[in-house]
Amino acid sequence: MPLATRTTRISSSPTMKVTSTVDRLRREGVEVVDFGAGEPDFPTPEQVKAAGHEALDENLTKYTPASGVSELKRAICDRYRADYGVDYKESEIIVTAGGKQALFNAALSLFNPGDEVITHAPYWPSLTEQVKLADATPVLVRTHAEDGFAIHARDMIAAITPRTRGIILNSPCNPTGALISEPDLAAIGDAAARQGIWVVVDLCYERLIYDAVPHNVPRVLGERCRDLTVLCGSASKAYSMTGWRCGWALAPAAVIAACSAIQSHSTSNVSSITQHAAITALTASQAPVREMLDEYRRRRDSLFEWLMADPRLRCRKPAGAFYMFIDISDVLSLDGFRTSNEFAQALLDEARVAVTPGEAFDAPGFIRISYATSMETLREGSTRLLEFVRAHARAA
Numbered sequence: 528m529p530l531a532t533r534t535t536r537i538s539s540s541p542t543m544k545v546t547s548t549v550d551r552l553r554r555e556g557v558e559v560v561d562f563g564a565g566e567p568d569f570p571t572p573e574q575v576k577a578a579g580h581e582a583l584d585e586n587l588t589k590y591t592p593a594s595g596v597s598e599l600k601r602a603i604c605d606r607y608r609a610d611y612g613v614d615y616k617e618s619e620i621i622v623t624a625g626g627k628q629a630l631f632n633a634a635l636s637l638f639n640p641g642d643e644v645i646t647h648a649p650y651w652p653s654l655t656e657q658v659k660l661a662d663a664t665p666v667l668v669r670t671h672a673e674d675g676f677a678i679h680a681r682d683m684i685a686a687i688t689p690r691t692r693g694i695i696l697n698s699p700c701n702p703t704g705a706l707i708s709e710p711d712l713a714a715i716g717d718a719a720a721r722q723g724i725w726v727v728v729d730l731c732y733e734r735l736i737y738d739a740v741p742h743n744v745p746r747v748l749g750e751r752c753r754d755l756t757v758l759c760g761s762a763s764k765a766y767s768m769t770g771w772r773c774g775w776a777l778a779p780a781a782v783i784a785a786c787s788a789i790q791s792h793s794t795s796n797v798s799s800i801t802q803h804a805a806i807t808a809l810t811a812s813q814a815p816v817r818e819m820l821d822e823y824r825r826r827r828d829s830l831f832e833w834l835m836a837d838p839r840l841r842c843r844k845p846a847g848a849f850y851m852f853i854d855i856s857d858v859l860s861l862d863g864f865r866t867s868n869e870f871a872q873a874l875l876d877e878a879r880v881a882v883t884p885g886e887a888f889d890a891p892g893f894i895r896i897s898y899a900t901s902m903e904t905l906r907e908g909s910t911r912l913l914e915f916v917r918a919h920a921r922a923a
C-alpha cells in the first residue's frame with residue numbers, strides 16, 4: 528500500500544544515523560571514537576536530577592496542561608527576563624518535548640502549503656524537513672566558510688518573494704558554530720515587520736556562546752517585530768538534559784494557542800517529571816551551565832590547536848555550540864574521495880573515528896566534529912584523524 532506522499536518528501540535524521548552506526552559497531556565489540564554525538568557528555572546536574580526524584584516521590588506523575596505547568600512557564604519567563612531583559616507572559620509560553628517539538632509546532636502553526644520559508648545553509652536538517660512536513664518549501668541562503676558562515680541580512684532579505692511566509696534562523700548555528708550579528712538580526716527583523724513575515728529562531732544553543740559578544744536575539748527581535756517572532760529554546764544542551772525532552776517556545780499568545788492545540792492532539796504534555804526537573808534547571812544556580820561551557824571552551828581550543836596543525840584541515844574557531852565544522856576539500860582532492868560521505872566512511876572503517884559528513888547539513892566538502900566528549904577522546908580521535916589524512920596524502 529502506498530504511504531502518504533509527505534513521507535516521500537522527507538528523510539530520517541542523518542545525524543542520528545551516525546549515532547546508530549556507532550551504537551551498532553560498539554555492540555559488535557568494535558572500539559570507535561565517536562565525534563558524531565550531538566549531545567553533551569556531562570551528566571544532568573545533581574540539583575536537576577534531585578528535582579526529578581522529588582517529583583516521583585511526590586507522585587507528580589499525572590497529566591499536566593498540554594502547554595506545561597504554570598510554575599515552569601513562569602520559570603521560563605523569569606529566565607528570559609534575567610538573561611535578555613524581555614517580558615513574556617505565561618500565555619506566551621509553551622513547554623515542548625525538546626526544542627525540536629517547539630520548532631515543529633511552530634512550522635505547523637505558521638506555514639501553509641506553497642509558502643516559502645527562508646533559512647540559511649549549512650543547516651540542521653530538521654529545520655528544513657519540518658518545513659516540508661508543513662507542506663511548505665524551504666528556500667536556502669548559502670553562508671560561507673570564508674567569512675565564518677556569517678548570516679548576512681542582505682542575502683536573507685534578497686531571497687524574500689511574495690510567497691515568503693517565514694524566516695528561520697539558528698544561532699548559535701549547528702553545524703557551523705556561527706552567531707548572527709545583532710545588526711544583521713535587526714535588519715531581518717525590520718524586513719519581517721515591513722512585509723509581515725514570521726521569524727522563527729532556533730536558540731537551542733543560546734547558553735553555549737564562548738565570548739561576550741552581543742547576541743541578545745530576544746531583545747533585538749522584540750524591538751523590531753515582536754508580534755512576528757517565535758523563539759524556540761531547550762533544556763537539552765544547556766543543562767545536559769537531552770533525554771529528558773524539554774524545550775519551549777516564546778511567541779505571541781495566538782501562536783502559542785495554535786501550538787498548544789496541535790500539541791494537545793499529538794503528544795499532550797511533556798513528562799510531568801521532566802517539567803519539575805526543568806523548573807530547578809532554570810531557577811537554581813546556573814553555575815553548572817558555566818562550568819560545562821568552560822570545559823567546552825578548553826576542548827574547543829585544544830582540538831582546534833591539534834587539528835589545525837595540518838593545513839589541509841581548514842576551520843575557524845566556533846563562536847558557539849560544540850561543533851567544529853571543518854573544510855576537508857583539500858583532503859578530498861588528495862586521494863580520490865568523491866564526497867565527504869566517502870571520507871567519513873573510510874575514516875570510520877580504517878581509523879574507527881565517527882564524524883558527521885557535511886552532506887548531512889547540505890554542505891559537501893565538510894565534516895562536523897562534536898567536541899561534546901572527553902579531552903582524552905578528542906586527543907585520541909584527532910591523532911587518528913591526522914594520521915588518516917597523512918596516510919592518504921602519502922598514498923595520493
Ligand SMILES: Cc1ncc(COP(=O)(O)O)c(C=O)c1O
Nearest residue numbers: 565625626627651701731761763
Ligand atoms: C540546531 C538544533 N536545534 C534544535 C535541536 C533540538 O534539540 P532538542 O529537541 O533536544 O531540544 C538540536 C539538537 O541537536 C539542534 O542541533
